Amino acid sequence: MASKTVWRTLQPRIPTPIRSQNAYRCFSCAVRHAQKEEQPSERTTSFGFETVAESIKQSKVSSVFTSVAPSYDTMNDLMSLTIHRHWKRQFVQLLDPGTPRGARPQTILDIAGGTGDIAFRLLDHATDLHADHASRVLVADINPAMLAAGRARAARSRYRDSGRLSFLEANAEDLRAAGVADASVDLYTTAFGPRNFTSLAAALREAYRVLKPGGVFAMLEFAKVGNPAFNRLYKMWSFGVIPLMGQVVAGDRESYAYLVESVERWKSQEEVAELVREAGFLVPGEKGWVDFTGGVVAVHRGVKP
Amino acid sequence: MAVTLKRSVLCLKHAQQIQQLPWTVPSLVTPRAFSILNRPPPNYDGHVPLTTIEKAALAAGSAVMSLLNPRRADLIAALGEATATPYFIYRLRDAMLSDPTGRRILRDRPRITSTTMSLERLRALPANTVGHEYAAWLDREGVSPDSRNTVKYIDEEECAYVMQRYRECHDFYHALTGLPVMVEGEIALKAFEFANTLLPMTGLSMFAVTRLKADERGRFWSTYLPWALENGLRAKEVINVYWEEELERDVGDLRSELGIEKPVDLRATRKMLRARRKAERAVASKLVLD
Numbered sequence: 001m002a003s004k005t006v007w008r009t010l011q012p013r014i015p016t017p018i019r020s021q022n023a024y025r026c027f028s029c030a031v032r033h034a035q036k037e038e039q040p041s042e043r044t045t046s047f048g049f050e051t052v053a054e055s056i057k058q059s060k061v062s063s064v065f066t067s068v069a070p071s072y073d074t075m076n077d078l079m080s081l082t083i084h085r086h087w088k089r090q091f092v093q094l095l096d097p098g099t100p101r102g103a104r105p106q107t108i109l110d111i112a113g114g115t116g117d118i119a120f121r122l123l124d125h126a127t128d129l130h131a132d133h134a135s136r137v138l139v140a141d142i143n144p145a146m147l148a149a150g151r152a153r154a155a156r157s158r159y160r161d162s163g164r165l166s167f168l169e170a171n172a173e174d175l176r177a178a179g180v181a182d183a184s185v186d187l188y189t190t191a192f193g194p195r196n197f198t199s200l201a202a203a204l205r206e207a208y209r210v211l212k213p214g215g216v217f218a219m220l221e222f223a224k225v226g227n228p229a230f231n232r233l234y235k236m237w238s239f240g241v242i243p244l245m246g247q248v249v250a251g252d253r254e255s256y257a258y259l260v261e262s263v264e265r266w267k268s269q270e271e272v273a274e275l276v277r278e279a280g281f282l283v284p285g286e287k288g289w290v291d292f293t294g295g296v297v298a299v300h301r302g303v304k305p
Numbered sequence: 306m307a308v309t310l311k312r313s314v315l316c317l318k319h320a321q322q323i324q325q326l327p328w329t330v331p332s333l334v335t336p337r338a339f340s341i342l343n344r345p346p347p348n349y350d351g352h353v354p355l356t357t358i359e360k361a362a363l364a365a366g367s368a369v370m371s372l373l374n375p376r377r378a379d380l381i382a383a384l385g386e387a388t389a390t391p392y393f394i395y396r397l398r399d400a401m402l403s404d405p406t407g408r409r410i411l412r413d414r415p416r417i418t419s420t421t422m423s424l425e426r427l428r429a430l431p432a433n434t435v436g437h438e439y440a441a442w443l444d445r446e447g448v449s450p451d452s453r454n455t456v457k458y459i460d461e462e463e464c465a466y467v468m469q470r471y472r473e474c475h476d477f478y479h480a481l482t483g484l485p486v487m488v489e490g491e492i493a494l495k496a497f498e499f500a501n502t503l504l505p506m507t508g509l510s511m512f513a514v515t516r517l518k519a520d521e522r523g524r525f526w527s528t529y530l531p532w533a534l535e536n537g538l539r540a541k542e543v544i545n546v547y548w549e550e551e552l553e554r555d556v557g558d559l560r561s562e563l564g565i566e567k568p569v570d571l572r573a574t575r576k577m578l579r580a581r582r583k584a585e586r587a588v589a590s591k592l593v594l595d
Contacts, residue, residue, distance in 0.1 A: 232342075240341035240359055248366035251379045253353065253457070 045198055048261030057198050058171075062143055071250045072115055072149065078249060079242050079256075087292050088121055088191060091220045091299055094290065097187055098126025098135055105134030106186040109210065111172045111203070112193025113139040114146025116153050116165075118220075122189065123159055136163070138185075140170040140178065173202040175210055183212045191220040195266040204279035211304045217281055221272070222263040223291065223298035230294055238263065269298045276302045349465060353457045355387075360458065363387040372512055375488060379454050385506035386458040386468060393504055394464045400542045401467060407545040414466055415549050417473035419451050427552065435559055436552030439480040446486040450476060470544065471502065477548050481556070481565065485572045488513065489521045493529035493568070500537025502544060524574075532568045540564040 044051045047060050076084050099106055106126070110119045119137040126132040141147045147167050159165045170178030172193065188207045197203045207217050225231040238260040246256025267275075273288035281302025290299045339345050344354050355363065364387035371380040401407030415421065427440035443449065453472045459465040475494075482497065484490035492513050499507035514522055540563045551559055560567065 236341050240356075241362075244359060244363055244366065247363065247383060248370055248380065251377065 046262070046265045048258040049265065058142070072146070073117075075245065075250055075256070078245050083293060087220065087297050088117055090292060091189075091191065091218070092118065092121040092125050094299060094301075095122075095187065095189065095216065095218055096125070096129075097122045098130035098132035100130055100132065105132065105136065107184065108135065108137045108187040108189065109180065109185040110137055110139045111188065111190035111207075112141055112196065113189070113191065114141035114143060114150050116150035118189055118191045119150070119165060120153070120157060120159075122187075123164060133162075134164075136165070138166050138168055138180075140168045140172070140175070140180075142169065142171050144169060172197055173199060173206060175206045180210050182209055183215075185210045186212060186215050188215065188217045189219070192222070194219055194221050194272075195262050200267070200272070200275055201279070204275060204281075208279050208281065208304060213304055215304045217276070217302040217304065219272075219300050220297060221300070222266055223272075223289075223295050224268045225295040226291075227294055234296060235264075269295070269300075272298075272300050276300055280304070348460060349462045351455050351457055352460070352462075352465070354460060355458055360387045360390075363458065368509060368512075372516070375491075375513055375516065378452070381506065381510070382454040382456075382472065383458065384509065385472075385504060386456060388505040388509070389459060389464070389468060394459060394461075394468060397471070397502055397504065397544060398464050398467045401544055404542065404545040406547050407542070410470065410545070410547055411463065411466070415547075416469070417450050417477075417548070419449055421549075422450055430553060433555055433557065434552065435477075435480070435548070435554050435556050438556050439477055439552075442480040442483075443476065446479075448476065448486060467544070471504070474544070474546070474548060477546070478543060481543070481560065481563075483567050483570060487571075489517060489525065489529075490571050492517070492525060493533055493571070496530055496533035497537045498543075500534050501540060501542065520578075528569060529571075532566070536565050536568075 044053055045057050046052075047057050052060060080087075097106060097108060108119075108122055110116075110122065113119050116139055119139045122137055123135070126135045139147070139150055141150070147169060151167055154160060154165050154167070157165075168178055168180075170180070172190070188211055190203075194200050194203065204217075211217060225234055242260050243253045243257045246259075247253040250256065269287075269289045269291070273283060276288070277283055279302070282305050283300075283302050288300070290301075292298065339354065339356065341356060341359070347354065363383055367380040367384040367387065371377050371384060375381075398411075401411055422439075424440050424443065427436040428444075430437040430440075450473065453469075453475075456465040456468045456472070459468055475498075478494060478498065479486065479490075482494060484494045492510060495507045495510040495513075498504065499511070514525055517525065543563065546559075546563070
């Protein structure tokens with residue numbers, strides 16, 4: 001009978017698996033991912049599938065939107081097959097901006113609203129449905145190229161000399177620096193801005209600060225799709241078709257790959273609703289949000305008590 | 306009995322684990338059965354692995370859009386990469402491997418950028434050297450060696466370098482043949498490159514003749530296409546020229562070694578024809594007035 005030690009040496013050696021590589025979805029993040037591992041001390045946040053230091057996310061997002069700005073509206077139509085127009089229309093209808101004549105006009109703050117898609121719809125709704133010619137919209141965006149595109153649109157619109165539409169370069173997480181006073185806004189809207197914020201909680205705190213008591217916070221943003229089959233199709237569209245369109249139409253695959261990756265990494269409806277409650281808002285409805293197109297986008301609303 | 310059973314189970318587990326280890330499969334033979342949602346890791350910096358359907362869609366989209374807007378160099382680059390596989394880029398790489406200079410290029414992997422090619426030094430070279438002609442051509446046409454996109458869509462790393470080398474040497478081919486950067490000259494050069502390198506994108510660029518004016522088209526069919534085909538087929542593979550070593554060589558010498566004849570100077574021809582047309586119009590208007 002061989003001794004135990006000899007017996008053990010005769011057992012087949014099973015190789016201990018080396019930690020395997022993550023399955024990369026990010027196209028060129030292999031090298032960058034490795035580089036990012038070397039900065040553990042700084043607070044990090046997500047930039048698409050990359051993890052970057054919080055301090056540099058803002059500049060990276062800025063460069064994405066500066067390059068995307070000129071073809072933004074065309075690409076939106078292509079990427080969503082024009083469904084984004086339906087979403088924005090539904091969003092504005094839910095909010096029902098505008099006050100009838102005699103009541104105090106509303107001040108609406110549209111955050112990350114660069115090209116003015118929501119701002120124009122808000123004004124049109126107020127003017128056409130409520131005969132409200134006094135309510136005004138202040139469009140704030142952190143990116144000057146997006147603001148420039150919005151200003152150009154405004155100059156061609158019916159509001160050009162009305163004084164009802166103004167543009168402000170501002171960071172959603174620090175509106176005080178841009179001069180937005182406490183309790184000065186009746187309606188705070190943002191569409192497709194939050195996933196680009198470095199910290200949604202900070203933006204929500206600022207929203208709470210600038211809204212008047214009784215004011216409404218509303219955000220339209222991408223969310224998680226419930227149905228697994230639809231989700232698969234949606235993902236294949238996002239990761240296959242959209243970057244390809246970015247390359248062919250806009251000449252910029254990377255920026256559009258960032259856009260779809262940031263949607264993938266974004267919070268779920270439950271997480272956002274929780275953050276909205278934590279900021280002090282009263283959240284209406286049983287669920288706390290409204291899904292459009294099966295959860296591709298969701299509207300979160302809150303009222304400042 | 307129990308011992309043998311245990312050992313067999315352990316051996317099976319061992320075998321299974323080997324199958325699961327992804328790094329035992331070298332990246333060069335990564336199976337193509339991946340999907341959009343499950344892409345393999347990139348093979349080189351900037352690599353974007355595409356499925357066959359995506360490549361086909363990219364080829365179709367970039368072909369149409371670059372025909373509508375030939376200034377979109379990034380789309381022409383994407384078209385080149387999307388259509389280079391399955392066969393053509395491998396053929397080009399093998400052509401490099403079959404030639405001693407080509408093999409050295411593949412080993413050294415030189416890159417042509419404004420930093421590696423000092424334009425001041427090239428301008429200072431005697432006229433009629435390859436380097437001087439290249440710098441003069443860059444200055445005359447107002448282009449820089451830095452304007453080339455990096456290769457993204459070719460899966461094999463060595464073939465990606467071959468494509469990158471082809472793209473960076475394109476300006477040298479301009480200098481070698483003397484063809485200018487206007488659309489007419491580019492199409493003539495693409496015809497030459499098609500006959501020489503056989504890359505599909507160069508052949509597909511022939512559709513751009515539909516964008517030429519009538520007299521330009523006439524010149525293309527009568528002069529430049531026959532020149533391109535004859536010289537491209539007869540010449541040695543231009544991809545195998547180690548340009549960095551040939552900079553001080555006489556251009557005519559290099560041309561005769563490669564077997565290339567310089568075509569009729571396109572810029573001079575157009576200038577002469579324009580001047581002639583202007584003179585004719587002046588005469589005609591004078592006659593009308595009288």
